Amino acid sequence: MQKKFDVAVIGCGVVGAAIARELSRYKLGTAVIEKEADVSFGASKANSGIIHGGFHAPPETLKGQLVVPGNRMFDQLSEELDFPFERRGEFMVAYTEDELRILQTYYERGLQNKVPYLELIGRERVLEMEPNLNPDVMGALYAPTAGVICPYEYCFSLIDNAVENGVELFLESKVSWIGKNTEEQFEIETENGNKIISRYIINAAGLFADNIASYVGLHNFKIHPRKGEEYLLDRRVSRLVHRVIFPCPKQTSKGMLVIPTVDGPVMVGPTAVDVDDKHDLSTSREGLKEVFQYAQKMVPGIRTSDIITSFVGLRPVATGGDFILGKTEVEGFINAAGIQSPGLTASPAIAEYIRNVLIKEGVKLEHKPDFNPQRKSRFVRIRHFIDERDFNNYDNAVKKDSDYSKLVCRCENITEGEIVAAIKSGHTTLDGVKFATRAGTGRCQGGFCTSRVMEIIHRETGIPFELISKKGKGSEIAPYPIQKGNGK
Numbered sequence: 234m235q236k237k238f239d240v241a242v243i244g245c246g247v248v249g250a251a252i253a254r255e256l257s258r259y260k261l262g263t264a265v266i267e268k269e270a271d272v273s274f275g276a277s278k279a280n281s282g283i284i285h286g287g288f289h290a291p292p293e294t295l296k297g298q299l300v301v302p303g304n305r306m307f308d309q310l311s312e313e314l315d316f317p318f319e320r321r322g323e324f325m326v327a328y329t330e331d332e333l334r335i336l337q338t339y340y341e342r343g344l345q346n347k348v349p350y351l352e353l354i355g356r357e358r359v360l361e362m363e364p365n366l367n368p369d370v371m372g373a374l375y376a377p378t379a380g381v382i383c384p385y386e387y388c389f390s391l392i393d394n395a396v397e398n399g400v401e402l403f404l405e406s407k408v409s410w411i412g413k414n415t416e417e418q419f420e421i422e423t424e425n426g427n428k429i430i431s432r433y434i435i436n437a438a439g440l441f442a443d444n445i446a447s448y449v450g451l452h453n454f455k456i457h458p459r460k461g462e463e464y465l466l467d468r469r470v471s472r473l474v475h476r477v478i479f480p481c482p483k484q485t486s487k488g489m490l491v492i493p494t495v496d497g498p499v500m501v502g503p504t505a506v507d508v509d510d511k512h513d514l515s516t517s518r519e520g521l522k523e524v525f526q527y528a529q530k531m532v533p534g535i536r537t538s539d540i541i542t543s544f545v546g547l548r549p550v551a552t553g554g555d556f557i558l559g560k561t562e563v564e565g566f567i568n569a570a571g572i573q574s575p576g577l578t579a580s581p582a583i584a585e586y587i588r589n590v591l592i593k594e595g596v597k598l599e600h601k602p603d604f605n606p607q608r609k610s611r612f613v614r615i616r617h618f619i620d621e622r623d624f625n626n627y628d629n630a631v632k633k634d635s636d637y638s639k640l641v642c643r644c645e646n647i648t649e650g651e652i653v654a655a656i657k658s659g660h661t662t663l664d665g666v667k668f669a670t671r672a673g674t675g676r677c678q679g680g681f682c683t684s685r686v687m688e689i690i691h692r693e694t695g696i697p698f699e700l701i702s703k704k705g706k707g708s709e710i711a712p713y714p715i716q717k718g719n720g721k
């Protein structure tokens with residue numbers, strides 16, 4: 234299959250998706266090419282979900298310049314795209330005189346980055362606001378504008394809205410070759426046999442952005458993975474903290490944090506360890522020990538027995554350590570590479586930055602009169618009604634669709650209605666359904682609901698059981714034809 238576009242975005246994590254949504258405002262043919270079976274399967278699925286206040290990155294870096302503008306955009310984005318976002322605030326806490334001096338440094342950095350309402354607060358106020366912190370705390374840097382989101386729901390909503398506004402998404406399409414034709418347009422070949430012709434390429438391929446750049450002869454940066462191990466805790470400790478709690482940072486990372494998630498449970502982590510292998514998603518005993526040392530020092534009520542699962546995210550760290558954004562020596566090839574933390578926060582600001590690069594490159598961006606910024610989530614979140622004892626709305630949802638009364642994931646209270654809606658939105662792998670609905674993320678980690686979710690995927694899509702996968706080809710759950718027995 235061969236198709237022609239004005240712009241091809243390679244990679245559909247939060248950065249590619251935010252760029253696609255931004256470009257969908259204009260009369261442009263835009264393609265998004267993603268190697269995985271669903272979007273947000275790279276670093277964008279395995280992060281802490283924090284919309285940072287913005288005092289960590291130095292002001293002379295792109296990270297420092299784009300974090301606050303990105304943060305500011307999330308109220309409107311969440312309203313337009315219907316994903317949950319809560320401005321909970323964040324603390325960087327100090328336990329020693331030396332750490333109090335570090336807070337001062339970050340306070341000044343935050344002021345330079347124009348973080349709103351930033352303040353240094355004393356021990357009493359810290360403990361009044363977060364009574365479960367270690368009482369030895371001496372003070373904190375407080376950024377009330379920091380928030381939490383569900384990162385994959387944010388990514389899904391961006392690409393949903395982009396597609397509704399005319400962007401074309403190619404999944405399971407790993408870019409394997411890029412050349413130029415006689416009209417100076419890029420020809421992009423994918424492993425599944427697509428050929429995409431495009432005047433511009435935006436390289437948003439995360440960990441593999443250096444490989445993509447090398448296809449057009451650019452070898453001026455490398456991406457190395459920096460591993461982050463995170464631990465998700467049982468709902469028992471959901472209310473231990475309201476805000477994101479940071480320690481004073483280390484040289485390579487913000488340190489291990491205690492993170493309330495927008496869905497309720499608390500996470501702790503991430504570590505920051507440079508590794509060689511871009512596929513190394515293993516957790517380790519040392520990582521666990523390090524994370525809990527930090528977490529328990531800040532919030533002593535946290536226990537390792539509260540862990541319900543762990544995961545690893547790989548930060549795409551570029552040579553030089555900053556984001557790499559902008560045009561290159563190869564005409565029409567634009568990088569949005571090396572987007573490590575705070576990439577989730579900065580993503581909407583990165584999208585505007587890249588739009589401006591296109592304008593500088595001479596692209597005439599004409600607004601689409603029928604651009605619709607609104608996207609409605611396709612399903613009702615029954616858990617919220619249950620948590621809030623909102624039985625009127627619960628009854629209404631069930632009256633409209635009785636599938637909302639059939640519980641599938643008992644740990645997280647996820648119903649068949651939500652799972653069917655996720656499948657109808659295009660999430661047809663177990664991970665896709667899990668990220669869209671939370672089915673399988675609770676205490677039993679899918680022990681009870683996995684087979685039921687597989688049955689529903691099979692029923693709704695006709696995908697044979699043996700082809701139903703965790704996250705696309707090669708990860709089939711039961712890769713042999715299932716024999717119908719006689720019950721003996």
Ligand SMILES: Cc1cc2nc3c(=O)[nH]c(=O)nc-3n(C[C@H](O)[C@H](O)[C@H](O)COP(=O)(O)OP(=O)(O)OC[C@H]3O[C@@H](n4cnc5c(N)ncnc54)[C@H](O)[C@@H]3O)c2cc1C
Binds near residue numbers: 268274437442
């Ligand atoms: C542990 C951890 C915690 C973090 N916490 C936070 C946080 O709390 N707040 C914050 O602001 N940031 C955080 N970050 C950073 C944030 O997650 C990243 O900056 C962001 O997700 C990067 O998005 P991306 O779209 O550039 O990359 P990705 O999400 O990795 O997307 C790149 C995409 O490109 C695709 N791709 C690669 N090669 C090809 C190819 N050949 N063909 C087609 N597609 C290809 C991949 O499959 C992938 O989907 C964290 C990161 C980690 C790892």
